[in-house]
Amino acid sequence: METKVIAFSGSLRKESYTTKLLKAFQKSAPVGITVEIIDISTLPFINEDLEADLPQPVKDLHAKIKSADAVIFATPEYNRSYSPVLKNAIDWGSRPEGNNLWKTKPATIIGCSPYSLGAFGAVNHLRQVVLYVNLYIMQQPEFYLSFIADSMDEQGNITKKETQDFINGHWKAFGEWIEKFNSTKNN
Ligand code: FNR
Secondary structure (H helix, E strand, O other): OOEEEEEEEOOOOOOOHHHHHHHHHHHOOOOOEEEEEOOOOOOOOOOHHHHHHOOHHHHHHHHHHHHOOEEEEEEOOEOOEOOHHHHHHHHHHOOOOOOOOOOOOEEEEEEEOOOOOOOHHHHHHHHHHHHHOOOEEOOOOOOEEOOHHHOEOOOOOEOOHHHHHHHHHHHHHHHHHHHHHHHHHOO
């Protein structure tokens, strides 16, 4: 059976490195796993007043989360944290109260930056939040990618063998992590 992974980029920028990295992950997915990148740009800002009559983009997000076997979050680093658009999507996926759709889905976080830290601060802030919404986050291996412009061309094709190997290694571990929970789910 096909495993459905939904994936979120924390950058709305057209030429975003984070989105390009996520697309490289999508292309590198192992056989049997499909990755759908979810558009979070149309979600309204989180507001409990909207919960009585959920806006369509929130309903669409809820349907995508419900149908998914696993989740990938790709984040840039903004002031040593992850991006607000990603927090907004995570918050909507956990609301209204008692309707946390993230719980018990296997997940991983990948971070990148054009500079030296590889979004280390962002990934680690995000880890704290995904633990609370009870996603089963893969602890190891971690994925931080520094100086990302040296790893891809302008279209986002990975041009460095070490980077492609890093992506493949992360997929191998994440595929096994997903399988661990899928096999429990089916028992
Ligand atoms: C940044 N950037 C940044 N980079 C970094 O390595 N550490 C940081 O703390 C920050 N802080 C930060 C704050 C804000 C508000 C912005 C907009 C940017 C730079 C950031 O990593 C860079 O612009 C990336 O290219 C953003 O990711 P995308 O859009 O290319 O995916």
